[in-house]
Amino acid sequence: MNVNSIRLENWKKFTNPIEIHFKDGLNILHGSNETGKTTLIDSIITTFYSKHTSSSQKIKSLKPWGTSLNPISTITFQKNGHQYRISKGFQEKKCLLEKLEDETWRKIAEGDKADQELIELVGGQLPSRGDTKPQYWGLGQTLWMVQGQPIISDELNDETVSLLQTMVQATIGSEKEKEVLKNIRSRFLEIFTEKKKTIRKGSPLSQVKDEISTLKSELSESKRIQTKKDELIRKIEDSEFLLQRNQNNLKTSQEERDKISLEVEQARQHQKDREQLEHEIEGITSKYEALNLKIAEINHSEEKINGIKSENEQIQQQLGPLETQLSQLNEEIERKISDLDVLNKTIQHTTAEKSIVGIAHTNVMDEQALESKKERFKEIEELYQALDTAQNQFNQIIAPTSNQMKEIEKLNQQIHDTQTRLQAMGLTVKVQPITVLSGEISLDSEVTPFNLNEDENISWTANQSLKIRIDDMGEFEVKSGSHDVQVTKEELENMLSDYQDLVAPYGTEKLDDLNRLLISRESRKNDLERIKTELDKKSDKTLDELQKEIFEFENKIKLKWTKIPDDSHYKDCDDKDKSLFRDELSRKIVQLEDEINQQTHDRNNLDDELEADRGNAKELDQRINQLKTDFHGKTQIIEEIQRRIKRLEDDGLSRQEREDELNQLSFSLDQKNRALKVYQDEIEDKENRPLGLFDGLNTKVQRLEDEIKSQEINLARSESELQLIIGQSADTSVIEEKLEQLQIQEKELQTEADSIKLLYELTNFYRENTIGELSDPIRKRVTDDLEKLLGPKYSLNFDKTMKPDTILANGEEAPVDLLSFGTQEQIWCLFRLALGSILSRDEKQLVVLDDPLVNTDPVRMHHALEILQENAKEMQIIVVTCDVDKYNMLSGANFISMDDSM
Numbered sequence: 001m002n003v004n005s006i007r008l009e010n011w012k013k014f015t016n017p018i019e020i021h022f023k024d025g026l027n028i029l030h031g032s033n034e035t036g037k038t039t040l041i042d043s044i045i046t047t048f049y050s051k052h053t054s055s056s057q058k059i060k061s062l063k064p065w066g067t068s069l070n071p072i073s074t075i076t077f078q079k080n081g082h083q084y085r086i087s088k089g090f091q092e093k094k095c096l097l098e099k100l101e102d103e104t105w106r107k108i109a110e111g112d113k114a115d116q117e118l119i120e121l122v123g124g125q126l127p128s129r130g131d132t133k134p135q136y137w138g139l140g141q142t143l144w145m146v147q148g149q150p151i152i153s154d155e156l157n158d159e160t161v162s163l164l165q166t167m168v169q170a171t172i173g174s175e176k177e178k179e180v181l182k183n184i185r186s187r188f189l190e191i192f193t194e195k196k197k198t199i200r201k202g203s204p205l206s207q208v209k210d211e212i213s214t215l216k217s218e219l220s221e222s223k224r225i226q227t228k229k230d231e232l233i234r235k236i237e238d239s240e241f242l243l244q245r246n247q248n249n250l251k252t253s254q255e256e257r258d259k260i261s262l263e264v265e266q267a268r269q270h271q272k273d274r275e276q277l278e279h280e281i282e283g284i285t286s287k288y289e290a291l292n293l294k295i296a297e298i299n300h301s302e303e304k305i306n307g308i309k310s311e312n313e314q315i316q317q318q319l320g321p322l323e324t325q326l327s328q329l330n331e332e333i334e335r336k337i338s339d340l341d342v343l344n345k346t347i348q349h350t351t352a353e354k355s356i357v358g359i360a361h362t363n364v365m366d367e368q369a370l371e372s373k374k375e376r377f378k379e380i381e382e383l384y385q386a387l388d389t390a391q392n393q394f395n396q397i398i399a400p401t402s403n404q405m406k407e408i409e410k411l412n413q414q415i416h417d418t419q420t421r422l423q424a425m426g427l428t429v430k431v432q433p434i435t436v437l438s439g440e441i442s443l444d445s446e447v448t449p450f451n452l453n454e455d456e457n458i459s460w461t462a463n464q465s466l467k468i469r470i471d472d473m474g475e476f477e478v479k480s481g482s483h484d485v486q487v488t489k490e491e492l493e494n495m496l497s498d499y500q501d502l503v504a505p506y507g508t509e510k511l512d513d514l515n516r517l518l519i520s521r522e523s524r525k526n527d528l529e530r531i532k533t534e535l536d537k538k539s540d541k542t543l544d545e546l547q548k549e550i551f552e553f554e555n556k557i558k559l560k561w562t563k564i565p566d567d568s569h570y571k572d573c574d575d576k577d578k579s580l581f582r583d584e585l586s587r588k589i590v591q592l593e594d595e596i597n598q599q600t601h602d603r604n605n606l607d608d609e610l611e612a613d614r615g616n617a618k619e620l621d622q623r624i625n626q627l628k629t630d631f632h633g634k635t636q637i638i639e640e641i642q643r644r645i646k647r648l649e650d651d652g653l654s655r656q657e658r659e660d661e662l663n664q665l666s667f668s669l670d671q672k673n674r675a676l677k678v679y680q681d682e683i684e685d686k687e688n689r690p691l692g693l694f695d696g697l698n699t700k701v702q703r704l705e706d707e708i709k710s711q712e713i714n715l716a717r718s719e720s721e722l723q724l725i726i727g728q729s730a731d732t733s734v735i736e737e738k739l740e741q742l743q744i745q746e747k748e749l750q751t752e753a754d755s756i757k758l759l760y761e762l763t764n765f766y767r768e769n770t771i772g773e774l775s776d777p778i779r780k781r782v783t784d785d786l787e788k789l790l791g792p793k794y795s796l797n798f799d800k801t802m803k804p805d806t807i808l809a810n811g812e813e814a815p816v817d818l819l820s821f822g823t824q825e826q827i828w829c830l831f832r833l834a835l836g837s838i839l840s841r842d843e844k845q846l847v848v849l850d851d852p853l854v855n856t857d858p859v860r861m862h863h864a865l866e867i868l869q870e871n872a873k874e875m876q877i878i879v880v881t882c883d884v885d886k887y888n889m890l891s892g893a894n895f896i897s898m899d900d901s902m
Contacts, residue, residue, distance in 0.1 A: 001122055001139075001846055002876040003044060004076040004083070010069035011062055012039050023894040024844070026872035030884035031898030037880045038147045040898070041850055045140070047073045048122050049132040051115050052088045052095035058131045059090050079121050080843065084108075086118050143836050144848040147880075151828055152803060160835075181763055188760040191753045205749040208742055215739040222732045225725055232722045236715060243711045250704040257697040260690060267690040274679040274687075281672045288665040295658055298648050301641045308634045308641075315631045319624060326620040329613060336610045343606065347599045354592040356563075360570040361585035363560045364578050370553050377546050380538050387531045394524035398506055399517035411499050412511060418492045425485050429466060429478075430459040439475075442467040781834035782827070789826060789863045796827065804831055822855030826864070829853065833871045840875040847871075850880040861886055869893075 007019040013036055020029075020040060031037050050059060062071035070091035077084055083100035097114040098105040109117045119126055123138025134141045134149070142152060142160050191203045199206045400408060431437070433452045440449040443462040452458060460466065462478075469475035503509050506517060539546060564571050570585070653661070782804070783795050797813070799805035804827050806813050816824060829852040836847040853864050869890060871877065881887065884895065 002078045002844055003846055004078060006040060006043060007074040008043055009072045010064060011043060011071045011073060012064065015064045020896060022878060024876055026868060026890065026893040027878045028884065028887050028893050028895045029878055029880045029898065030895065033882060035898040037898050038850060041146065041848055041880055043073050044075065045132065045137065047075050047086060047088055048118065049124055049126065049136055051126055052090060053093050056131045062090060084121060139839060139845060143832055143845055145829065145832055145850055145852055147850040151824065184759055184763055187756050191756060205753050208746045208749055212739065212742045212746055215735055215742065219732065219735045219739060222735060225728060229722065229725045232718055232725065236718050236722065239711055239715045239718065243708060243715065246704050246708050246711065250701060250708065253697055253700045253704060257694065257701060260694055263690040264694045267687045270682065270686045277672060277676050277679060281669065281676060284665055284669045284672065288662065288669060291658060291662050291665065294648050295662065298645055301645050305638050305641050308638050312631050312634050315627050319627055322620060322624050326617060326624065329617045329620065333610060333613045333617060336606060336613065340603065340606050340610065343599060343603045347596060347603065350592055350596050350599060354589060354596065356568055356570055357585055357588045357592060359560050359563055361582060361589060363557050364582045364585065366553065366557050368578055370550065370557065373550050373553065377550060380535065380546060381543060383531055383535050383538065384543060390524060390527045390531055394521065394528055397517060397521045397524060399521040400506060400514060405514065405518050408502050408514060409511060411495060411502065415492065415495045415499060418488060418495060422488050422492060423461065425488065428459055428461045432457050437470055439468065439470040777838055778834050781837060782830050785830045785834065785867050788867055789860055825852065825855055833867065836875045837871055845875050847875055847877045849877065852879065865890055
């Protein structure tokens, strides 16, 4: 089969229609990434091997993103010498298969029938559901290397193997023999799974096994139910026995309980009399304790009053001396406060005098500092004047800069060199007359008269021409023909003009004068910098700022002098020596500070004494107040106790009457306690024993009644469950008989399955041997191409599935899987080409290689292209690549650019 053209519309990125035509032989489909090369190749697989009605995820992804357009593909192909065209619209669920007859396309089939007939033409099979897989692509499984899948991972499909068998004339090759093998395989697959070779679900054998398993479960369940029924019957019998026994025990217990009823009534009356006596004893005890407590509290309160009165008398005795001591201490405090006021006034006077002396001392120092500021102001003022003078002198000097001076000197040197060179090129005339000569000479148009006596020598030099006129004799002219003289002279004139322009501002042309001007200006500049530096050191302020500062300082001093009283002899120091006056003031400040310190020390001592006296006075006052508070509190306590005694005695009884009542209560309490003792001794015999026996029998009766009720409920439940189980139970013998029949059937089916499995394995063994025979021509072709690509040291071995397995290099064998990915890719590429070449002997086949040699180095690439070109003579090859430059050396190939199709 060959593909002639592919036309796509609304297919992924191809929203606009695109049509690509292929030729026999080698086709190179190239383009940049994302130009749709792989999409184009994948459209062949999708169109041939996907149902037009498919709604798989892959089919949904065909339509351009974000649209609802209908993906349409049309492929023309050649099969068995005829031209066919298949068109599919996956969104519209349309499919049309056509054949070219007499240059006209005629419909063969459409819809599902077109899908099926297309598969019969191109080989392979349609998927039952979902997307197609390589094993369904017929010969395409082995001949088409799609992107990212260079290796054939599945076994070669039957279509490929069958075609190869026919090619090499294998032993089993007739249609009848193929039908037998097909039937064996079909029967095997009805019973077993293909990969694991286990019993297939749904097969007759599997159904019999499932039914046997079900019957075994039913038999087991039937036996379990029978066992449970027997257990329930036994349980019911046991429950009936226990129920009867408990009913008998209940009757006996009720009779025993009725016999002791009279004894229980007597016990309860005895208990009631005892409790009544205990209640009377509690009442008498309560009265006795209350009366006894009242008498004791009255006695205790009277004793407490006597004690508090004694304490108050002691407090009165302490208060007199303490109040006298406090009065004396307060008088001492008043005297010390008066002394402290006098001392504070003395300190204030001394401090005020010290403050005046301090102000005078500060002012004297400030006046000395003011004189210093004025002297410094004068120095800075003189520096500013010097700066102005130096600046004026600097500004008056017009001189070139260092760079300008260098330029002037350079140009002067060039003029000198040019003049020297011109002098060397000039005309020199030497004259030594023998008689008097007079006339005029013209040197380069500059006319000069001359008058020479005898024996007088002279010489003239001209650069280019000279003319001499001698009186009474005539004239003669000499001209130089050199062009260099003229050029040099023009250069010299230009230089002289430039030099004049440079030195014009400075009033002199001499270099020495110019250098003196430069030095003088630099000197004045240095003077300016020196004065500025000195000014920066002397002050960071302007003259106005300094003058303002001096004025403010003077005002500050005057203000401070006003703070000293006029009658103070520290008022003014104009007529005094400031240094001596300052020392005198310093000594006075020290003297006053000593006096203040001593006075402060005395005041602090007096403060401490006053603080101590105040503390003592406070303590005395607190103690006196505390004693008065205690006295007052104790008096209130006495009054409160007396009120409480009065409340206790409000019963109207005298002390003797209370004592008599207390004795009477004690006698009555003693009598009743003796009577209670008799009752308590009889508790066990007349109360506890009869009541305990009655309670025990009563509890027993209640327990038996509860047990009987529970047993009756359980018995009814068990009988109901037994009836239900009897209704569910089945005949075990019937199940066992049916199970025996199925086991016989299972044995027969198992024998049949084992036979089919053995036959299937034998045919598979034969098929593998046949595949070994089929591998030889492919292995030879791949090995030959491998030698061209890698050299004669490599050979290839195939496994039983007729796929490359190991490679032999230099006598060592290694699995193909361990080779580099590039080498593996090259081997599988050669395998597909070899298989395509063999299969193309009957009809040309299509081999698709998507980026097959991307990991191939340039040397191997050269040989790979030769192999490609050789194989293209026997089949149609489509190579997909991003790097078309690798294939430029191919001659006769059909180059198809996807970049041009965008």
